[in-house]
Structure formats: structure tokens, C-alpha cells
Amino acid sequence: MVRSRYIPVALFAFSIIAVQLLTALTDRAQFLTQLTMTGYYSLVIIGLCMLIGYAGQISLGHAGFFAIGGYASAFLTTYNLAPHKEKPVISIFAKTGLLLNVQDLYGGDTLVFNPWLACIAAVAVTVLIAYVIGGPVLKLKGHYLAMATLGFGTIVYKVVLGTSFFGAADGLSDIPGFRLLPGLEVSGKTSIRIQNYYISWGMVLLGMLLLTNLINSRVGRALRSIHSAEDAANAMGINTGRYKLNIFVLSAVFAALGGVFLTHYNGGIGPSEASIMKSVRYVAIVAIGGMANLWGALSMGIILNFLSLRGYFGSYDDAVFGVILILIMLFAPEGLLRREVFRGAKKWLSGRGKAEGQKA
Amino acid sequence: MTILEVRDLNKRFGGLQAVGDVSFSVQQGSIKALIGPNGAGKTTLFNLLSGMLPPDSGTIRFINDDVQRLQPYQVAALGMSRTFQHIRLFPHMTALENIMIGRHMHSKAGFIAGMLSLPWTRKEEKTVRERSLDIMAFLGIADFADTEATSLAYGQQRILELGRALACEPKLLLLDEPAAGLNMRETAEMAKLISRIRDTGITVLLVEHDMSLVMNISDEIVVLSYGQKIADDKPLAIQKNPEVIKVYLGEEE
Numbered sequence: 001m002v003r004s005r006y007i008p009v010a011l012f013a014f015s016i017i018a019v020q021l022l023t024a025l026t027d028r029a030q031f032l033t034q035l036t037m038t039g040y041y042s043l044v045i046i047g048l049c050m051l052i053g054y055a056g057q058i059s060l061g062h063a064g065f066f067a068i069g070g071y072a073s074a075f076l077t078t079y080n081l082a083p084h085k086e087k088p089v090i091s092i093f094a095k096t097g098l099l100l101n102v103q104d105l106y107g108g109d110t111l112v113f114n115p116w117l118a119c120i121a122a123v124a125v126t127v128l129i130a131y132v133i134g135g136p137v138l139k140l141k142g143h144y145l146a147m148a149t150l151g152f153g154t155i156v157y158k159v160v161l162g163t164s165f166f167g168a169a170d171g172l173s174d175i176p177g178f179r180l181l182p183g184l185e186v187s188g189k190t191s192i193r194i195q196n197y198y199i200s201w202g203m204v205l206l207g208m209l210l211l212t213n214l215i216n217s218r219v220g221r222a223l224r225s226i227h228s229a230e231d232a233a234n235a236m237g238i239n240t241g242r243y244k245l246n247i248f249v250l251s252a253v254f255a256a257l258g259g260v261f262l263t264h265y266n267g268g269i270g271p272s273e274a275s276i277m278k279s280v281r282y283v284a285i286v287a288i289g290g291m292a293n294l295w296g297a298l299s300m301g302i303i304l305n306f307l308s309l310r311g312y313f314g315s316y317d318d319a320v321f322g323v324i325l326i327l328i329m330l331f332a333p334e335g336l337l338r339r340e341v342f343r344g345a346k347k348w349l350s351g352r353g354k355a356e357g358q359k360a
Numbered sequence: 361m362t363i364l365e366v367r368d369l370n371k372r373f374g375g376l377q378a379v380g381d382v383s384f385s386v387q388q389g390s391i392k393a394l395i396g397p398n399g400a401g402k403t404t405l406f407n408l409l410s411g412m413l414p415p416d417s418g419t420i421r422f423i424n425d426d427v428q429r430l431q432p433y434q435v436a437a438l439g440m441s442r443t444f445q446h447i448r449l450f451p452h453m454t455a456l457e458n459i460m461i462g463r464h465m466h467s468k469a470g471f472i473a474g475m476l477s478l479p480w481t482r483k484e485e486k487t488v489r490e491r492s493l494d495i496m497a498f499l500g501i502a503d504f505a506d507t508e509a510t511s512l513a514y515g516q517q518r519i520l521e522l523g524r525a526l527a528c529e530p531k532l533l534l535l536d537e538p539a540a541g542l543n544m545r546e547t548a549e550m551a552k553l554i555s556r557i558r559d560t561g562i563t564v565l566l567v568e569h570d571m572s573l574v575m576n577i578s579d580e581i582v583v584l585s586y587g588q589k590i591a592d593d594k595p596l597a598i599q600k601n602p603e604v605i606k607v608y609l610g611e612e613e
Binding site: 210211213214216217218219220221222224225227228229231232233234235236237238239240246247250292 | 410412431432433437441442444448449450451452453457460461462464465467469470471474475484488524525528
């Protein structure tokens with residue numbers, strides 16, 4: 001029996017393929033670059049949607065987690081270990097194949113961490129930081145929580161901007177590609193553009209599959225109960241503190257993975273990825289997508305990120321997202337694509353269908 | 361056997377002694393009522409028992425555990441469930457989902473299992489759903505399973521909240537004014553329902569203003585006034601207790 005929740009996932013898979021075919025038919029393969037990047041940003045969006053829309057907790061610091069993932073991976077895959085080759089730890093790493101020999105721009109040999117190891121390390125660091133930050137911060141509610149997470153985002157931004165290790169204002173560049181499997185590499189080379197489009201959207205598809213499962217599980221129900229009446233949820237035996245922390249960490253991991261892969265795809269990362277305006281943008285997208293509506297957040301994320309990356313908003317890029325946030329908060333604080341709207345439409349349609357059936 | 365033993369419980373809010381040196385016990389399988397005029401500290405006492413407020417001093421012994429320092433979810437896990445004076449259902453969730461939340465502690469699926477939708481979690485979900493529907497049937501509200509909880513009629517919301525607490529399979533059920541806002545017929549039905557619940561082996565401690573309900577179904581009654589316990593006896597003795605009469609009817613000049 002096909003469960004109804006897998007139907008949108010299947011439709012999503014078809015549209016991924018359809019969009020790629022469309023770009024091929026209309027000779028617009030250059031769009032694939034921005035679409036691939038949009039995919040990685042979508043990972044941040046869907047993770048954040050779980051936190052904001054389902055668990056009812058706000059974060060204005062998710063660009064920080066994106067940057068932590070991106071920077072950790074960028075640093076580990078570019079920091080030259082060759083001068084430390086003789087040190088025992090490094091030589092053990094080298095022997096077990098965890099290091100990679102890469103040629104730098106001038107043809108010199110550099111020894112760096114394997115992207116797989118860097119990715120795992122980046123996620124581990126993110127999990128650790130998210131637990132340490134989330135533990136105390138999630139005891140706060142509403143705008144206090146917003147301010148605290150804003151503070152976290154600001155710290156990450158200032159740290160990457162002010163640390164020479166991380167390239168200060170220039171960020172890190174010349175990040176090698178990430179070979180997931182032989183013949184499957186995350187990198188910005190034009191020759192493997194189509195492959196990268198599918199890697200990116202494959203990950204989003206997988207993420208959506210996992211999260212729709214989660215929403216429809218015992219955990220998803222517990223998260224929604226925390227959103228609607230936290231004290232009552234606690235009185236029903238739900239360890240609300242632990243659930244809030246876990247979903248915070250999970251959403252941070254989604255953001256960090258987006259950061260890791262986008263950095264390898266772009267071949268670099270700069271401090272603007274950690275900026276507050278990025279965090280605001282993610283929140284605005286989740287808000288316009290309908291808060292507790294994963295598919296709504298995803299579709300809004302796709303449209304707005306793609307338009308932004310194609311440069312349609314010009315120099316007003318950040319302003320556009322600010323305006324969106326203001327308008328949403330004023331006129332549709334529960335989001336534009338709410339589930340209630342869909343439910344209403346469905347009811348209306350089915351009601352009409354029935355009426356017509358009776359007539360016939 | 362004593363299921364709940366409260367000893368010298370104190371709670372002060374600034375200059376107000378909300379609960380002062382209150383001690384009482386509840387026998388397993390009984391229905392015990394807490395009554396008293398408005399502001400007597402009944403709801404505060406309930407919040408202390410269920411872990412929503414920490415007491416300033418005193419002990420609460422529930423079966424074999426001291427629970428006065430535990431969080432609400434820990435108290436619930438030990439087998440004490442409650443309802444609220446002002447109904448606290450989960451809005452944006454159906455009646456069935458509200459009951460299913462009550463089954464939370466009797467199921468296990470975590471984040472990883474939930475994301476992967478493992479076969480055993482799907483089986484577990486099915487069991488949770490069936491068990492919740494059974495409870496709704498027991499309460500006579502099965503027809504409203506897919507209705508959004510907060511759009512039910514007020515009386516049905518009271519019963520639904522009771523069902524959510526029952527779904528926890530409590531040993532002790534705390535009911536905070538179960539008949540508040542109900543009409544006479546609904547109150548009588550609620551009284552019957554509470555007796556039926558007691559007959560299934562669940563001990564009930566309730567706060568209530570409706571005297572007919574309290575006198576009809578309670579085995580014992582504790583009377584509070586300004587945070588102090590002034591009586592603890594059987595219903596008939598409470599009705600004749602001069603101090604209780606004074607508190608309820610006022611003192612003659």
C-alpha cells in the first residue's frame with residue numbers, strides 16, 4: 001500500500017527530473033548552477049522549518065550553523081598538512097587513507113584531509129556546538145530565544161570575519177571537490193554540472209523523505225504538542241527540554257550539511273554566508289512557506305533562493321527578504337501556505353466534486 | 361494502601377502563603393476530593409503535586425518515590441496524570457492526536473527510528489492509534505476522532521482532556537475542576553464517568569466546586585482555606601463539620 005505522504009515525495013522526484021530536462025531542452029543549462037546551489041540552501045530551509053514550524057522554536061542563528069559546516073569542511077580540506085607529515089598522528093591518518101594529496105594552483109603538492117573525514121568532522125563540530133548553545137538558550141521563549149540565537153549568529157559571523165585562519169574578509173577558496181563515490185563528485189566543474197544538480201536535489205529529496213517520516217511519527221506529534229501547549233505536553237510525560245534540544249541539533253545538522261556541500265560545490269566560502277541577513281532570509285522563507293508546512297517552505301525556498309541567486313533582486317537582495325518578513329508578520333503571521341489553506345481548498349474541491357457527482 | 365502521601369507541604373508567593381503545612385494521604389482505589397473557597401490554594405497544590413511548581417518545603421511521596429523535586433514529565437512517567445482547570449488541549453491537532461500524545465510514554469520511537477520509519481515504529485504507531493481509539497470509545501467520543509480538538513463543544517473538550525490523561529495509563533489521576541463550565545446533565549455524566557474510571561482501578565484526586573458531584577462520588581474530602589487544611593474526612597462528616605460550614609457560609613456576627 002502506498003502511503004499518502006509518499007505521493008508528494010514522488011511528485012517532487014519527478015519535478016527534479018522534469019526541471020533538468022527542461023533546462024536541457026530550452027538550452028538553459030547555465031541555470032543548473034543556481035539550481036544546484038538552491039538545493040543546498042533548501043537543506044537549511046527544511047531543517048529550520050522543522051524547528052520553527054513544527055516545534056515552535058525560533059532561531060535567528062542558522063546561518064551560523066551553515067557557516068560552521070562550510071568553514072570546518074573548507075578549512076580541513078585546504079589546510080596543508082605536508083609540513084607535519086612526520087608527526088605520528090598525521091602519518092597514521094595518511095596511512096589509513098584519510099588524507100588526500102592535492103595539487104595546489106602552482107602545481108605544488110599539498111596534503112589535506114579527505115572531504116569525507118572533513119564532512120564528518122564538520123557535522124560533529126556542529127552537533128557539539130548546537131548542543132552547547134541549545135542547552136541553555138532553548139530554556140528561553142519567544143523573542144528572548146530569538147535574541148539569544150541572534151547573538152550566536154553574530155558571534156559566528158565575527159569569528160569567521162576576524163580570524164586569519166579562516167581567511168578573514170576574503171573567506172576560504174580553492175576548496176577541492178568532494179568525491180562522494182568514484183565518478184560522483186561535488187564540484188563546480190562545468191563538465192559535471194548535470195551530475196551535481198542531481199546530487200544536490202537527491203540530498204534534498206532524501207532530506208524531505210526523512211523529515212516527512214519524522215513529522216508523521218511519534219516524535220513529530222510530540223514536537224507539535226510542544227508547539228501548541230508546552231506545559232501540557234510536559235505533563236503528558238514528554239521531556240520537552242530534550243525534544244526541543246534534539247530538533248534544534250537536527251536542524252543545525254541540516255544547515256551544516258548544506259554549508260559543507262555548497263562550499264565544495266562553489267569551491268569557497270566567505271563570511272557573508274554567516275551574516276545575520278542570511279539567517280533572517282531563512283526565517284523569512286520558512287515564514288512565507290507556511291511555518292508548519294515542509295512542502296510550502298521548500299517551494300518558497302526554491303523560488304526565492306533561485307531568483308536571488310540569478311540576481312533578480314539586484315542590490316536590494318537583503319531588503320527583499322526584510323520586506324517579505326514584515327509583510328508576513330503583518331498579514332499572515334501563520335504563513336502564507338498554511339496547511340489549513342490546503343485543507344480548506346481540498347474540502348471545497350471534494351465538496352464540489354461530490355455535488356457534481358450527484359447531479360450526474 | 362496509601363498511594364499518595366503529602367507531608368508538611370509549603371508554597372509561598374511573595375507575601376502570600378498559598379499552601380501552608382498541608383498534609384494528607386490518598387488511599388489506592390479511592391476518590392478523594394479537595395474543596396475550598398476560591399483562593400484556598402487547591403490549584404497551587406495540584407501544580408505542586410504534578411511537578412509544575414517546586415514546593416518551598418515538604419515532601420510528596422507517590423507510591424515509592426519522593427516526587428517533590430521532579431519535573432512534570434518525570435512525575436507523569438511514574439504514573440500520575442492530570443487535567444487542567446482551564447482546558448489545555450493541543451490546538452491544531454485532532455482529538456485523536458490529542459489522545460495519542462497521552463500514549464507518548466508508552467511508546468518508544470525516537471528521532472532516528474521516526475525519520476527512517478522503521479517497520480517496528482509503524483507497527484507501534486498502529487498500536488498507539490488503536491489504543492487511543494479504544495479510549496475514545498470508552499469515553500463515548502469516538503465519533504470526533506478526526507475533529508480538531510479545540511473546535512469540539514466545551515463539554516466534549518473536558519472529556520477529551522480526561523481521555524488524554526487516561527491514555528497515560530495513570531495510577532493516580534488528578535482532575536482539576538472536571539465539571540467547571542458543564543451544565544447539570546453533563547456534570548452528572550462526568551460524575552458517572554469518574555466513578556467508572558475509579559472502578560477500572562485508577563485512584564482519583566479531584567478539585568471541584570460542584571458540591572453535588574463531590575458529595576456523591578468522593579470517598580474522602582480534604583477542605584482547604586487560605587492555604588491551610590481545616591478538615592479531612594468522609595463526605596457526611598464534612599457536611600456537619602462546623603469549621604467547614606463557617607468557611608463556606610461565613611461567620612455569624
